[in-house]
Amino acid sequence: MDLPLNDLSMIHRFTPASAEGAPPLLLLHGTGGDESDLLPLGGLLSPGSALVSPRGRVLENGMPRFFRRSAEGVFDEADVRLRAAELGEFVAQAREHYDLARPIAVGFSNGANIAAALMMLAPEALAGAVLIRAMVPLTDPPAFDLGGKPVLILSGGMDPIVPAENAARLARQFQAGGAALTHETLPTGHGLGQMDLTIAREWLAASFG
Ligand code: MLT
DSSP states (O other), X not given: OOBOOOSSSXXXXXXXXXXXXXXXXXXXXXXXXXXXXXXXXXXXXXXXOOEEEEOOSEEETTXXXXXXXXXXXEEOHHHHHHHHHHHHHHHHHHHHHHTOOOOEXXXXXXXXXXXXXXXXXXXXXXXXXXXXXXXXXXXXOOOOOOTTOEEEEEEEXXXXXXXXXXXXXXXXXXXXXXXXXXXXXXXXXXXXOHXXXXXXXXXXXXXXX
């Protein structure tokens, strides 16, 4: 069963759990994607999990995103904070509406960046996060304490959008914020591929299975 929109604050799709105890996933698409993009990935990463997949509310030349930017890699950080708060509110609504445990975010690119911001600004909102091709969403985040929540960052060693230094800085922010961090750099670019799937699936099973 796959339920479409309802009256929650973000357009989204929801797939109910089909396996007891499987952790819910919050799926966050990249620039130009939508709420349908990552549903197949979610089903492969954690079979039987409930899937909640919102659509970013910002439009950049018609392309949905989760926050504004002024150029590639140059983020409107006031908007990052605002949109992360809105996403946190949506997560709380979705948990209540669908009766869900705290979800694990799985974000790609722009979706990974808003997930990272939400972890930093509201460490209680999520159970953990898989951040694929993420970069630093906030240059100066508040001090935060994730208390050992698992975070996986999957970077691309040939990513033309996310410099290695930026991904390393993001990893340091999460380490300082008390995450149980795994950071892997794959021999690939910005696109999501089979290696991401394999590593993320094994990491999810080891961390939450
Ligand atoms: C962003 O948030 O802008 C990403 O890092 C790059 C993208 O989404 O294209």
